[in-house]
Amino acid sequence: MARVICIGLGPGDPDLMSVRAHRLLAGARIVAYFRKAGRPGQARRMVEGLIPEDAEEWPMEYPVTTEIPLGDPAYNAALAPFYADWAARLAAAPHDVIVLCEGDPFFYGSFMHLHSRLPRDQVEVVPGIPGMAGCWTATGQPITWGDDVLTVLPATLPQAELARRIRDTDALVAMKIGRNLPRLRAALAEAGRLQDAWLVEHGTMPAERVRPLAGVEGPVPYFSIVLVHGRGRRP
Template sequence: MTPLLFGVGLGPGEPDYMTVRARDIILKADRLVHFCKRGSRGHARETADRVVAPDAAREIALAFPVTIEVPVAEPGYAVPIAAFYDESAACLAAEMEAGRSCAVLCDGDPFFYGSFMHLWRRLAHRFPTEVVPGVTSMTGAWVRAQTPITWGDDVLTVLPGTLPEAELARRLGDTDAAVIMKLGRNLPKVRRALAVAGLLHRAIYVEHATMPGQTITRLADKQDDRAPYFSIVLVPGEGRRL
């Protein structure tokens, strides 16, 4: 069956990292859907500007009711966000029931900590769906930092910075290489967990990887605890090198 719902990974921010399949879909889809903060365009939609110009007749902006104002573990976040995904899924379902295809534009890869997954869970069993993989933010970060992340038999662990500090430290101590996502207000906690695990000296902080304003520095040299949404910490492995 011809897909009606597309989750389109656009990569970490540099439009040239977009796949050919992603470009084909966003050029042809009836509706271009993107997540955003209230009052602003979504970053994924801005990435797509290199390929497709704004067109009010095609655009559907899904504005989050909350972003960083409320910690994700609190009911004040989960309740409105769940309702938002329900309403967004209903909106797209109406479009697809009318025969229109919807391309949901996604930063990085749609199935890697992506908002699209919540729509996919609500809609993929009802409508023919295609998910287009994208270059992840961590891939863009370690390439731009010129930092091989795993050598030989190194084990890589991907961690959300939202985990409790003790859990972060434990998992960091049990792995050879790590990527820490979802920094924001969690950066001081991540710093402490890295220090406890004896890894702070290896940690690399990357902000806005592949985008304008990209910053790359050793985390130990970073003088403040500011960490925007598009930031990540890399802990490269030190395994077998031939």
């Protein structure tokens, strides 16, 4: 029985991929990856030049991305059959399938929706460095000290909920920024932490950019993370 092996690619720089992930990719006969229709896909870009020339590529194109709000029932109605169909296709593959995933597959990764639909004895997951680790390293500052509590939250939450959680934590990682940036900025300001926040775009990638969030105007790339560093106990 062929296996479905999802490899975490790490935060973006191919050099930060694990040795195991690289070894599996180098020997792949089928490589699958998510992408938006008409786009190459970020995971595929990260491994450019690393996929064997004779390997088959199976792009899994989302039927919808940001065109429908997450809370709209039509969003799940479109994605549920998409994941079910691809889980069945991967499970029936003639050879092992290597599925690419940015960061770590079990940390906000799309692969988890396939994993929940695949037979457990047929699937394997290779962890990767989460994108947030590459981003806080890019700032040149530790994200936590001593007894700091770190909160990771999606910027898709309502503003009041964002502000509450920001107030209640020492250090912060905010993901899924995109069009949610104005709401996140307002929540940070409400919690009195806007001046402490950093925006990291394309962490560890060639287009990496690090700057204080307070001075950022306009849209930001999808691969952006907002950080607030802890200030905890130190010797």
